Amino acid sequence: MKALLALSICILMLAGCENLTPTQNRLLGGTAAGATGGAILGAVAGNAGLGTLIGAGVGLAGGAIYNHVKNSEQQSYQEGYTAGHSGAPPAQ
Template sequence: MTPNRLLIVAAVAFPLTACSDMSPTQQRALTGTTGGAAGGALIGAIAGNAGMGAAIGAGAGLAGGLLYDYHKRTEQSAYQRGVQTGQSQRSN
């Protein structure tokens, strides 16, 4: 394997292993932040200030990631309540 290919594989694999011991909330916040920063940097580069775009995008991405996490946790909680209700009705 060439050194460049090895660096590419390491660059892809490292973030995946770094997230393995994170909670789902932390993973969603990180994903939102990095995605927002990347998108913001791209838009900021077009507008003339990639750093400012990345900072704004990271903040918006973090907020989006946390909102999505809240939605998923609420959804899971509702599912668990439904399962418990179904089990208690079946046992009667």
């Protein structure tokens, strides 16, 4: 019974992530990965709660940096595509 309840909760949580924007998805993924890693390291060090909190913050920052890189990459691609399509050289 407990396993069925846990499975149901996991399915409902994942279903809520269906309509996330790429930015939200990257930030959520970074936060979740950081919290997981922080919880593991915190448990080894003796304070899983503090490790989770610190890991979530670091993961959120990492997700924000990754999102910035991906957005810049997409913007550069679009500028190059537009310039190539119009025959004009890309903006400097």
